[in-house]
Amino acid sequence: MEAKQTIAPGTEARGGGLRRRLAVYGQKYGILVALVLVCLVLAVVNEYFLTARNITNVLRQTSINGILAVGMTFVILTRGIDLSVGSVVALAGIVAASLATTSSTAGVAGGPYPALLAIAVGLSVGMACGAVSGVVVSRFAVPAFVATLGMLSAARGLTLLYGGGRPVPELTPGFRVIGTGEIAGIPVLVIIFAVVFLIAWWVLSATRFGRHVYAAGGNPHAAVVSGINVRRIRFLVYVISGGLAGLAGMMLAARTGSALPQAGIAYELDAIAAVVIGGTSLAGGVGRVTGTLIGALLISVVNNGLDLMGVESYYQQVIKGVLIVAAVMLDQARHRRE
Amino acid sequence: MQPKLLEVGGVTKSFGGVTALSNGRFALERGSVHALCGGNGAGKSTLLSIVMGIQARDSGIIRRNGAEVNFRSPREALAAGISIIEQELSPVPAMSVAENIFLGREPLAGFGRIDFRSMNSMAQSLLDDLHFDIDARTLMMNLSVAKLQLVEIAKALSYDAEIIIMDEPTSALGEAEADQLFAAIRTLKLKGKGIIYVSHRLSEIFQIADTFTVFRDGAFVDSGSMATVSREQLIQMIVGRPLKEEFIKTNTPGDETLLSVRGLNSTNRVRNVSFEVRRGEILAIFGLMGSGRSEIFERLFGLVGDRGGEVVLDGRRISVSSPAEAIGLGLAYVTEDRKGSGLVLSASVRDNICMAHLPFLGVGPVMSGRRESQSARDMIEKFRIKTASDRLEVAGLSGGNQQKVVLGKWFLTAPKVLLLDEPTRGVDVGAKREIYRVMSDFASAGGAVILISSETDEVVGMADRAVVMRDGRISGELSRTELSADRLVHLAA
Numbered sequence A: 001m002e003a004k005q006t007i008a009p010g011t012e013a014r015g016g017g018l019r020r021r022l023a024v025y026g027q028k029y030g031i032l033v034a035l036v037l038v039c040l041v042l043a044v045v046n047e048y049f050l051t052a053r054n055i056t057n058v059l060r061q062t063s064i065n066g067i068l069a070v071g072m073t074f075v076i077l078t079r080g081i082d083l084s085v086g087s088v089v090a091l092a093g094i095v096a097a098s099l100a101t102t103s104s105t106a107g108v109a110g111g112p113y114p115a116l117l118a119i120a121v122g123l124s125v126g127m128a129c130g131a132v133s134g135v136v137v138s139r140f141a142v143p144a145f146v147a148t149l150g151m152l153s154a155a156r157g158l159t160l161l162y163g164g165g166r167p168v169p170e171l172t173p174g175f176r177v178i179g180t181g182e183i184a185g186i187p188v189l190v191i192i193f194a195v196v197f198l199i200a201w202w203v204l205s206a207t208r209f210g211r212h213v214y215a216a217g218g219n220p221h222a223a224v225v226s227g228i229n230v231r232r233i234r235f236l237v238y239v240i241s242g243g244l245a246g247l248a249g250m251m252l253a254a255r256t257g258s259a260l261p262q263a264g265i266a267y268e269l270d271a272i273a274a275v276v277i278g279g280t281s282l283a284g285g286v287g288r289v290t291g292t293l294i295g296a297l298l299i300s301v302v303n304n305g306l307d308l309m310g311v312e313s314y315y316q317q318v319i320k321g322v323l324i325v326a327a328v329m330l331d332q333a334r335h336r337r338e
Numbered sequence B: 001m002q003p004k005l006l007e008v009g010g011v012t013k014s015f016g017g018v019t020a021l022s023n024g025r026f027a028l029e030r031g032s033v034h035a036l037c038g039g040n041g042a043g044k045s046t047l048l049s050i051v052m053g054i055q056a057r058d059s060g061i062i063r064r065n066g067a068e069v070n071f072r073s074p075r076e077a078l079a080a081g082i083s084i085i086e087q088e089l090s091p092v093p094a095m096s097v098a099e100n101i102f103l104g105r106e107p108l109a110g111f112g113r114i115d116f117r118s119m120n121s122m123a124q125s126l127l128d129d130l131h132f133d134i135d136a137r138t139l140m141m142n143l144s145v146a147k148l149q150l151v152e153i154a155k156a157l158s159y160d161a162e163i164i165i166m167d168e169p170t171s172a173l174g175e176a177e178a179d180q181l182f183a184a185i186r187t188l189k190l191k192g193k194g195i196i197y198v199s200h201r202l203s204e205i206f207q208i209a210d211t212f213t214v215f216r217d218g219a220f221v222d223s224g225s226m227a228t229v230s231r232e233q234l235i236q237m238i239v240g241r242p243l244k245e246e247f248i249k250t251n252t253p254g255d256e257t258l259l260s261v262r263g264l265n266s267t268n269r270v271r272n273v274s275f276e277v278r279r280g281e282i283l284a285i286f287g288l289m290g291s292g293r294s295e296i297f298e299r300l301f302g303l304v305g306d307r308g309g310e311v312v313l314d315g316r317r318i319s320v321s322s323p324a325e326a327i328g329l330g331l332a333y334v335t336e337d338r339k340g341s342g343l344v345l346s347a348s349v350r351d352n353i354c355m356a357h358l359p360f361l362g363v364g365p366v367m368s369g370r371r372e373s374q375s376a377r378d379m380i381e382k383f384r385i386k387t388a389s390d391r392l393e394v395a396g397l398s399g400g401n402q403q404k405v406v407l408g409k410w411f412l413t414a415p416k417v418l419l420l421d422e423p424t425r426g427v428d429v430g431a432k433r434e435i436y437r438v439m440s441d442f443a444s445a446g447g448a449v450i451l452i453s454s455e456t457d458e459v460v461g462m463a464d465r466a467v468v469m470r471d472g473r474i475s476g477e478l479s480r481t482e483l484s485a486d487r488l489v490h491l492a493a
Helices: A002-045 A052-077 A085-099 A115-138 A144-163 A173-180 A188-206 A208-218 A220-225 A230-256 A267-277 A289-308 A313-337 B044-051 B074-079 B097-101 B116-129 B145-158 B175-190 B202-208 B231-239 B293-300 B323-329 B338-342 B349-354 B369-382 B399-411 B429-444 B456-462 B485-492
Strands: B006-015 B018-028 B033-037 B059-064 B082-085 B163-167 B194-198 B211-216 B219-225 B257-264 B273-278 B282-287 B310-313 B316-318 B331-334 B417-421 B448-453 B465-470 B473-479
Touching (some): A052 A085, A085 A115, A173 A188, A188 A208, A208 A230, B018 B044, B033 B231, B097 B145, B116 B145, B145 B175, B202 B231, B293 B331, B293 B417, B338 B399, B473 B485
Parallel strands (some): B033 B194, B082 B163
Antiparallel strands (some): B006 B018, B211 B219, B257 B310
16 A cells, blocks of 8 residues: 555656656657658658768758748847848849850959859849848838738849849859859758858857847837837848848859859748748747758758659649648647647 | 625635735725735736636635626626726727726717717716716826826726726826826715725825735735734734834934026926935935926936036036946936836846946957856845746846845945935835835945835835925925925925
């Protein structure tokens, strides 16, 4: 009797603890679990899925959307949204390409210029677009949705004006390294994405700026009273998002070999999807860039799996839509339980 | 004997093995006000949500006019004549008073059109009947919080409610506005209605209630008539241990002026305000809501621009253009609205505590997790904040503990002057006392406290001196020996 009494509570506590711990893991890593499950299923169903070539391919496909999604994470954490990234991809891509092309008709006089100069200009174009959105949002208090919707249209128009609506082909090999190069068998695209992700992760989790981003998104009034310059933070996150969109635009042009004026259309939607699937709240102040990484990977893996299984691409869009809504529904259910 | 309007007995409720309420009971008579007293977590909210049919009880009995009832939703409770006015009102701001009262059951004319004429006249007669000075066609967004509450009362009566539950109705009201509400409650009593009144403010309970029930830690403690209980006895029941004093005040003002303000202007008609506060002193600013009290703090803290006036801190003239500068100079500002501007509810206890001191908790732009967690732990210990971990969301803490997190955030910046705007609002008696202790200790250590309060008791209990605001100007000053509730109210009105 006595022994029973001493053992019973112990086992119960252990069982309850395990269940609780599983629940905590589920909450914290729910999307990661989903990603692992999808990978396991695909590995069983299709022998090609786990080959080095396919994995590299998936990572390469994730890189450009992943970089946009990392920038989008900063913006969404401050309760904002950046709808302009797809257009900025095209604008920065075409401007940089015009400096790095051997074509005499599509290029800037005196070109081709060194790849690094072209890249610096492309980044600046992206950051400038972000800075304009940032000023409109932070100084003039225009809702981010409206401000960046304006930039979506304006940047696309500028792209067409700049290139006369024609693509910029014949990019220099030096510039194409960022899209097609490999280091030790790893695509440069993937390396750039990894570096961007690591820096973003470090900035958000370890720096004062990161703390400010979370506070400004969680409760801007409280952040202001605590001495945080919320306007400055709101401005800077759009500059970051714009700069990363510029980088992604150049990588896209370098990968395909020419910059297209219609590049990047609807890319903002995949970026937002990755952020939302990754558990970042559109209400601001809650979320992590690791979640965004997993969200971006999940989208690519699902697309890749459907490709391997020969599913028509129209179905892929339907499934992505279901995935986005399901991820947020799960998140909501979790919050209700808490 | 007439059956009681509402009688609750032996109600229990537990959540996942944890008892939230045991033996929940009280009785409400026709034409009376019954006060439910208890600290945060005492079980009042659980009991009320069971009465309203929001949560199911595990056991116990609820009788309405002597007949047993079992509501499964607030709608059923409302149909049985029980209505609740929540602490945080949720009006539709762009609609009129009449539209809000009849929301979802508008009187219709032909073809589904709303019959605005009869709706307005029905609403107006309802308001007039209660002697509320409100036009039914006014938009809700143009009404004060007190008037919004009166509209809620009218709405409750439009459902033929006999029982009205008021949860902390005065938490957003100044004293004069609270008087409007009390007048309305007296009208309701004369009409034979029963009021269940929940409030942390004991002076109000003594002013308006006829009977009381006290809960503590989820259990019934005592009930009776207000006439038979003293303030000290009531506090002792709520807190569960004898309290010699409600207030703690051991500081004595020094001679050295720490902060002096001359001819300060701010937003909202605040003009030509002058006062000074010495080391070791607690200065109260008393006034009605909208008299310009908070605007003084906003100007001192750099939240509104310089509109004239001189501020001297520690013998040096200062000009503050941002909160960051104010913090750097040694000011700390506990705002009136804890959830609106005091805390980031989605962030952890640690992140909230560190928020105003980030430049000093790292090297350059890089934060030091070790220093952050050490700082958070120090403040959790100093203020006895009840939380399982400093990584938990601050939203999960009780009101009193949340307020202590705000205090911790500011004490971490080692301020010279504490600006406190209604620091004990919505905080239970036990936590209130700790906040008073903190104020007193801070002053004793050579700091200066400026306390904005709408509660005369608090001003009389804590202040060394009080300035009274009326319509954006200082209408008088009272020394500690002159302080009394009568004089404060007289100068403020």
